[in-house]
Amino acid sequence: MSQTGRKQSYTRCLAEGGICVALSIALSYLKIPVMSGFGGFGGSIDFVMIPLIIFAVRWGLSWGIGAGLVFGTLKYFLASGISISWVSIVFDYAVAYAFVGFAGFFKKKYVLLPVAALVGCFARFIIHFISGVTVYAQYMPEEFMGFSGMTPVLYSILYNGTYMLPNTVIAIAICSLLIPVMKRLDR
Numbered sequence: 197m198s199q200t201g202r203k204q205s206y207t208r209c210l211a212e213g214g215i216c217v218a219l220s221i222a223l224s225y226l227k228i229p230v231m232s233g234f235g236g237f238g239g240s241i242d243f244v245m246i247p248l249i250i251f252a253v254r255w256g257l258s259w260g261i262g263a264g265l266v267f268g269t270l271k272y273f274l275a276s277g278i279s280i281s282w283v284s285i286v287f288d289y290a291v292a293y294a295f296v297g298f299a300g301f302f303k304k305k306y307v308l309l310p311v312a313a314l315v316g317c318f319a320r321f322i323i324h325f326i327s328g329v330t331v332y333a334q335y336m337p338e339e340f341m342g343f344s345g346m347t348p349v350l351y352s353i354l355y356n357g358t359y360m361l362p363n364t365v366i367a368i369a370i371c372s373l374l375i376p377v378m379k380r381l382d383r
């Protein structure tokens with residue numbers, strides 16, 4: 197590829213990344229909170245991961261992780277982030293959304309977009325799970341969702357599963373519908 201071609205590709209990648217991050221920020225204001233009924237700290241059903249997944253699949257792992265990191269950091273500051281310490285900001289926002297970029301393992305494999313969505317969502321869940329077991333364990337209630345005798349592992353799985361499972365299903369469904377559109381983008 198010529199120097200000009202690489203520069204155009206780099207510029208296009210940055211522009212698409214900025215658009216996808218901005219779209220995710222805009223989508224972060226359209227959410228259904230799910231934790232308020234459980235006395236929890238946060239968690240919502242939304243569409244923010246979809247632009248990040250699409251960007252990661254178009255441009256690859258490192259760019260996807262970078263866009264997720266930028267979005268997660270901005271989301272905390274611009275979209276009413278909830279935290280108990282700087283560690284929870286890093287884990288639940290910056291690192292968690294950076295891990296959505298793992299969808300970039302499927303670079304340019306648009307037919308696998310739903311699988312990429314599953315991988316990105318599961319990677320994000322793992323970070324929230326670790327945060328729940330380590331950072332939020334001290335706030336764990338004795339009883340949660342009808343289960344008593346909570347352990348930090350069970351609490352984190354249940355708590356984070358209440359919003360990550362619906363988000364994952366939504367991301368997979370929408371990414372499945374977008375396969376034909378994504379195939380046309382690279383023609």
